Amino acid sequence: MKNPVRRALLERRITLGSWLQVNHPVSAEILAECGFDWLATDCEHTDIDVGGFAQLARGMYGRGPVPFARVRENDTLAIRQMLDMGAQGVLVPLVNTPEEALKAVRAAKYPPRGIRGFCFSRMNNFGRDFEEYVKNANDEIAVIVMIESKQAVDSIDEILAVDGVDGIFIGPYDLSGSLGIPGQTSHPLILESCAKVSDACRRLGKSAGAHVVIPTPEAIEKTIADGFTFIALGIDTLFLREGATAALNLAKAVNSKNSA
Ligand code: 3PY
Numbered sequence: 267m268k269n270p271v272r273r274a275l276l277e278r279r280i281t282l283g284s285w286l287q288v289n290h291p292v293s294a295e296i297l298a299e300c301g302f303d304w305l306a307t308d309c310e311h312t313d314i315d316v317g318g319f320a321q322l323a324r325g326m327y328g329r330g331p332v333p334f335a336r337v338r339e340n341d342t343l344a345i346r347q348m349l350d351m352g353a354q355g356v357l358v359p360l361v362n363t364p365e366e367a368l369k370a371v372r373a374a375k376y377p378p379r380g381i382r383g384f385c386f387s388r389m390n391n392f393g394r395d396f397e398e399y400v401k402n403a404n405d406e407i408a409v410i411v412m413i414e415s416k417q418a419v420d421s422i423d424e425i426l427a428v429d430g431v432d433g434i435f436i437g438p439y440d441l442s443g444s445l446g447i448p449g450q451t452s453h454p455l456i457l458e459s460c461a462k463v464s465d466a467c468r469r470l471g472k473s474a475g476a477h478v479v480i481p482t483p484e485a486i487e488k489t490i491a492d493g494f495t496f497i498a499l500g501i502d503t504l505f506l507r508e509g510a511t512a513a514l515n516l517a518k519a520v521n522s523k524n525s526a
């Protein structure tokens with residue numbers, strides 16, 4: 267197993283991914299053919315459990331994108347099971363302290379660096395590639411912690427200093443709740459927090475990630491200019507709705523022009 271996205275994270279190079287919330291492998295297969303560097307399956311805010319993730323990851327194998335899972339919480343077993351199902355990177359929500367960051371890293375690493383359990387499972391072709399997988403996993407699996415509270419922003423240097431944290435990913439919605447401005451993700455306090463986190467990543471040589479939910483040229487430009495390199499574009503659900511709505515609106519416009 268080689269994970270080019272982890273190399274890019276360590277070198278602070280831009281990678282482009284997307285976000286999966288549809289609990290069916292067809293959308294994973296379709297997005298996997300689009301050329302993204304990685305695809306993150308959201309297991310925190312969807313009905314996608316470990317079995318669902320295993321199906322989506324099967325849709326990605328051999329198609330290019332590195333499978334990431336946003337795990338449902340910072341829980342040792344949640345992280346372990348996603349890795350055993352073939353995730354090559356985890357995004358761990360609501361990491362607020364260096365201790366919590368270390369917990370996530372230790373869950374993702376085999377001993378002696380961590381407490382990941384050994385087994386035959388999907389990630390090592392049910393034991394066929396056991397030795398090779400175990401030899402490389404600690405160096406190839408990416409661990410990204412989500413910064414989505416005031417406490418996390420205030421502790422950003424200490425969180426980034428945790429060995430094994432490859433980068434962070436901003437959660438602007440939860441951050442807005444924590445800052446007392448729920449839902450106001452363009453509020454100056456959020457922008458200030460993002461700038462602080464991005465600057466800390468630059469100083470400490472770690473990658474900063476963000477989700478460009480509506481990928482307009484301005485939003486992409488700003489995200490890159492702000493120093494983010496691990497960039498999620500859109501969501502499968504939004505691509506479906508936007509594509510369908512655009513086609514329908516086009517047909518309605520043609521129809522009304524023809525009947526005018
Ligand atoms: C947040 O904004 O809180 C998120 O977790 C986005 O995925």
Ligand code: MG
Binds near residue numbers: 414
């Ligand atoms: Mg969140």
